[in-house]
Amino acid sequence: MRRRNPLLLLLSVASLGWIALTYHLLKSPDNEIAASYFRQGIQTKLDALEVGLRNQKNDARGLYAVVDGIRQTKQLNGSRAFREQRLRASKGRPVIPILLFACNRVTVKKPIEQLLNYRPNAENFPIIVSADCNHQLTLKTIKVYGDQVQLIQQPDQSDYKLPLKQKKFKGYYKIARHYGWALNKTFLDLNYNSVIIVEDDLEIAPDFFSYFESLLPILEADPSLYCVSAWNDNGKAGLIQTDNSSLLYRSDFFPGLGWMMTRDLWLELMTKWPKAFWDDWIREPEQRRNRACIRPEISRTKTFGKIGVSNGLFYEKHLKFIELSREPVDFLSKDLSYLLRDNYDVDFVKEVYGSPAVALTTVTNGKVNLPIWRPVRVTYTNISSFKHIAKLLSIMDDFKSGVPRTGYRGVVSCMHKGRRVYVAPPADWKGYDPKWS
Structure with missing residues (x-):
């Protein structure tokens, strides 16, 4: 049997004695003040410890926020740097991809070859063909390039289950x-800032690229614009000024059929994109926003x-008669700032109502x-009078959300027998009525 260590025994006795003395002092009525001070001292230290821990927690949160902010800024800067690097191409010109929508037409060959033939270079104008319908002959045609x-x-490629009366609209869905x-895909995955949209049944003019590239700075600079279109709904022979290929307008009517939009517009529209009839939807006041x-x-x-989801609607009576510009215009050499609203509206109102x-x-x-060079104005006051005028002038007479085709501030401009004619509402026009349709 081992002997106990005398030093260890002495320390144990001393510790027990100190505990007993402390307890006695705290419990003794004579030392209540001392006990109070002792308890207060412990509580003060506990409070101080709690405050310190809370401060450390807040400091940690602040430090995390700083670190997270640096991380996010680094990611954002990396993203911006990536975009800017992609958007820098030859001679400092912007990169504007062409997004060609294809389905089941092997004639997609025609727009692809025109785009390849007319584009100035591949760096500034990459061509993206987006194929739907899983049509093998169309896919084979595209892959040739x-x-x-x-x-x-x-x-x-899932099908839509629609009520019987709506099945004829399945293609629009x-x-x-x-x-x-x-x-x-174009804006979020491929990270482009703008895009020119065409479809597999469109041919393009020789100055197609110059037209859109020259107007991108105007579109980006003017918040009162939301697209640039290559299409004139009233662009038939006899209704257009054929000796002025460079003439451009502002229009409250969304034309489509070859048009350019920006990433910012898509970020605005993407969360509420419709299930069908997207072009009429984009013309509604909630999307157009003046x-x-x-x-x-x-x-x-x-x-x-001629053949598509609309079964040739409008084609034989209207679309096939639209004139395509054959005389190239160097739009990049022109000052197009007159199309900015602050410049355009004053001259437009003076021209029309003068x-x-x-x-x-x-x-x-x-x-x-x-x-013959003097323009004239014909006034309409209601939807019936507009339709009557439109019929006699051979212009489109329909409205979308109250806006006539090609209309700006209610005014439709066309040529008739070699003279410019403005079909206009009264000068005190109050705005579009969405009930006109």
């Missing part, structure tokens, strides 16, 4: 789904798609007693 185009394929997917598009006097696109008001019959009979 190899790395001259980037092929992407809409993966969702699939088109909207395809558009939504491809625009997400913004306009730029359009040409002579179209820079022409459709050859033109002599004449009777419609005077125009149609060719009896305007003015030089």
Whole structure:
């Protein structure tokens, strides 16, 4: 049996003694004040410890926020640097991809070859062909062009279950789904800042690229614009000024059929993108938000798609007669700042309402007693009078959300027998009525 260590025994006795003395002092009535001070001292230290821990927690949160902010800023800067690097191409010009929508037309070959033939270079204008419908002959046609185009394929080929009365509109649902997917791909995955949208039944004008590139700075600079279109809905022979290929307008009507939009607009629209009829939806006041598009006097696109989801609607009566500009214009050498709203509106109102008001019959009979170069104005006051005027002038008479085709501030401009005619509301026009349709 081992002997206990005398030193350890002495320390144990001393410790027990100290505990007993402390307890006695705290419990003794004579030392209540000392006990109070002792308890207060412990509580004060506990409070101080709690405050210290809380401060350390707050400091840790602040430090985490700083670190997280640095991390996010680094990611953002990396993203920006990546975008800026992609957007820098030859000679400092912007990169504007062409997004060509294809489905089941092997004639997609025609727009692809025109795009390849007319584009100034591949660096500034990459071509993305977005294929839907899983149509093998169309896919084979696209793949012939190899790395001259980037092929992407809409993966969702599921069918839509629609009520019997809506089954005829199934194609419009699939088109909207395809558009939504491809625009997400272009702006969010491929990280472009703008895009020119065409379809597999459009041919393009020789100055197609110059037109859009020159107008991108205007679109980006003017928040009252939301698109640039290559299409004039009233662009038939006899309705356009053929001797002025460079003439451009602002329009409250979304034309489509070859158009350019920005990433910012897509970020605005993507969360509420419709299930069908996307083009009419984008014309609604909630989306348009009093913004306009730029359009040409002579179209820079022409459709050859007689057969499609609309079953040839409008094609035989209207679309096939739209003139395509054949005379190239170097838009990049022109000052287009007149299209900015602050510049445009003053001159536009002066031009329209400074033109002599004449009777419609005077125009149609060719009896305007003015030089042929002087424009005239024909006034409409309601939807019926507009449709009557439109019919006699051979312009489109329909409205979308209250806006007539090509209209700006309610005014539709066209040529008739070689004279410029403004079909205009009264000068005190109060704005569009969405009930006009």
